[in-house]
Amino acid sequence: METPNHCQFCAQHPDSAFHGMSREGLEEISQLKTCVSFRKGQVIMHEGARPQGVYCVHKGKIKLYTLGTEGKEQIIRFVTRGDLIGYRSILSDEPISASATALEDTFACYIPKSSFFKVIEDNPKFSLNLLKLSCHELGEAGKMITSLAQKNVKERLAEILLILNTTFGEDEEGYIDINLTREEIANMVGTATESVIRLISELRKEGYIRSKGKRIAVEDRSALRAMASVFE
């Protein structure tokens, strides 16, 4: 079994950008990278900056968010093990469009920009994987745009809870395995914190979910999907 710090570890995941890469290609990346870690709450990348490299997350959870005009966060997406941060900015030669903050202690591999370009050139399979991932994400973003434009707040909250449940899975007690404040959930739904608090209470009373402290568990998944008009 390879050491967990070797890129082959991540390449085993079928959705990984490294999937299907040659041994030589993975070896190349392993030589070029350095290992870094971030404490919970630490900002990894700032919106508007021009990153000098790419992070590949090895362990931990990260939120990608923008700041609106009032300084309010909008969480766009989460990044977990096997995901890359910063490559889009580098490839499109634009400032980075969302900040990244560690939600828990996080370990990542850092690949400098020039090395990243070299890997891209040497490994068409890698860039094709990135293209596939980007295409998938564009589809997801389109869905989110439609939800934000057309669904009411309750439906959107339900949808976000389902997404969180799918993204992070459940802990031993069945709760969504991520530690988020009501404010952070509101920053995904695009609504006021109080509205989220009220609607979580309502969804609980209606039997869709259960909660304990900050933690939330989806109780009736198919009912919640129907209520949120989420189709597969």
Add this chain to the structure above:
Amino acid sequence: METPNHCQFCAQHPDSAFHGMSREGLEEISQLKTCVSFRKGQVIMHEGARPQGVYCVHKGKIKLYTLGTEGKEQIIRFVTRGDLIGYRSILSDEPISASATALEDTFACYIPKSSFFKVIEDNPKFSLNLLKLSCHELGEAGKMITSLAQKNVKERLAEILLILNTTFGEDEEGYIDINLTREEIANMVGTATESVIRLISELRKEGYIRSKGKRIAVEDRSALRAMASVFE
């Protein structure tokens, strides 16, 4: 000068997916494609379908839209000359996430799926260009998500008008060079048609825009940007 139906014609555009491709690569695509046309209002691709090929738009304007739960359209984006439709679905191996309808008579080149994969394999420059375009679009999608989540309807309308002005340019009288109903604009802003009608009237009275029939012109661009909190 090459005939306008040759792929080199589109490759001249610096933002084109074909930019920087070899003459041989462009020749390869030209051999594989067929020319097609669509009448105004014709549906080019249906949301949820699995396209058997990719369209490269040669002339015309297309809207990409999803249908929400009440059957209401949400316009995600426009596609104009030089843009590709359908490649994301093919590459991510997912059903297509948005329908495409021609806003005016449109001419395109059609590349069958298998040919498209061949071109991708043979031309890493092409797939890298697609990756760059996708990365750029993901940044744009993130901005739209933040606007929908945090801006009010008036700000969003202003922002949409600016985007339309930039995307389609102006005709000889200075009006945005695209023919959209108020309903279609509402379907981009994510609001009721009546709200758009009211706010267009308001923006006109406040001097930001002028309008004549369906047509709208941006009068004071920087003021509109400030009002919409749009920064570069």
Add this chain to the structure above:
DNA sequence: GGATGACTATGACATTTATCATATCTTTGA
């Protein structure tokens, strides 16, 4: 373990936006 700060919960009220109805104007097609 306790204090403090952060977070959650709830009520009251304000604001924004949607819906419904109706009249007028514009565009389209024969």
Add this chain to the structure above:
DNA sequence: TCAAAGATATGATAAATGTCATAGTCATCC
């Protein structure tokens, strides 16, 4: 050119959601 259909405009009202205020609970740190 004209009639019909579609789109735009406006008013009134309803509904959804935001804001403000306050109290209670939870998590963190010393």
